[in-house]
Amino acid sequence: MSDLFDYKKEMSELRFTEIQKKALAEAAASAARTPAKRRRPVFRTALIAAAMAAVLVVGSSAAGILPSPTEIFAPLFGGAAAQTExxxxxxRPIGASDTDNGITITAEAIMGDQYNAVIVYTLTRDDGERFLPExxxxxxxxxxxxxxxxxxxVRGCTQGGSWFVDEDPEDNRIQLVETASSNAVMTKGTANASFEDLQYWNTETEQAELLYPGKWKLRFEVDYEDCSLHLGGGETFSQDDxxxxxxxxxxxxxxxRxxxxADMAVVWSDAPSGRQSPEDAPKAQRFLENIEILLTKTDGTVIDLGGSGGRVSPDYEAGVSHCSKGQVFDEIIPLEDMASLSVGGVTYEIPHS
Structure with missing residues (x-):
């Protein structure tokens, strides 16, 4: 295993056989029957991306007037006045799209901060017929x-997630929401995104079946305003020895983020890149999962962010481990609605200037 260990890493570095893909699909079907932690005002389902090698090229740009980011994000992350502000x-609108076999995929809009971003894609059936199976x-x-x-x-260690959203099961489109987090600045750059063969899990045949074949490749510029607030630095806490x-x-x-x-260099087992071995799980808990992050809102609501994904990079010469963890919220929370943030018991008041 490399020195950079990506905990809860996405499957972007994995390659799967057809048998493994079936197992993933079965896992997705099982997960979909479990109540989701994310609460959305629309139907959603987890996305399992069976990663395949792909060459990324420029996609075409959508013509006409682009929808505003508020139109895209408000139904997904909250539409209260403070949130839409x-x-x-x-x-920022994007509007890059590509079409293959009667299906158009469009990168609609992006928003983010210094280390995190959210992108919404729309998948459209061009003949106007129902997108999902009847x-x-x-x-x-x-x-x-x-x-x-x-x-x-961006360059650096990235992590994230993605899921589908469907506001109207009878129309010709669905949406794909992608979140990305990195240890490198993400506010500017040229993004590439590639998609291939949309499949679904047939519960009657218990097999993954091809819904829409095709290859879609998008390229667009990323340039959004960073709204991050930096708090503290240098404070200490102790736990787990x-x-x-x-x-x-x-x-x-x-x-x-x-x-x-940590004042100890973690030693990982020799597991394949991107995989976590059973013996590494307790180590990941000590350096990541057990680190408590609590966000308290001004109304007294406490949001537990301790389960955020992260990474651990040991420095054996210095005898320490450099760690980071964080996540994109389920909803937009204006800074004026935040009271404090606690990390490992160290509490930071959030200024409202």
């Missing part, structure tokens, strides 16, 4: 896309 400030809802279909590794425009120093803490209306250093 945030979207208007940091959201009589099936999104939660019953368990869609999968080959060749989707997420939009790539280790001492931790908080190096950097950033929070924005869409995400949180904490970078910290």
């Amino acid at each position: 945030v979207i208007d400030k940091i959201g 009589g099936k809802s999104l939660d019953e279909t368990h869609l999968m896309i080959d060749g989707f590794n997420g939009a790539s425009w 280790m001492n931790f120093t908080i190096d950097e803490l950033t929070i924005s209306p869409i995400a949180v 904490v970078a910290y250093t």
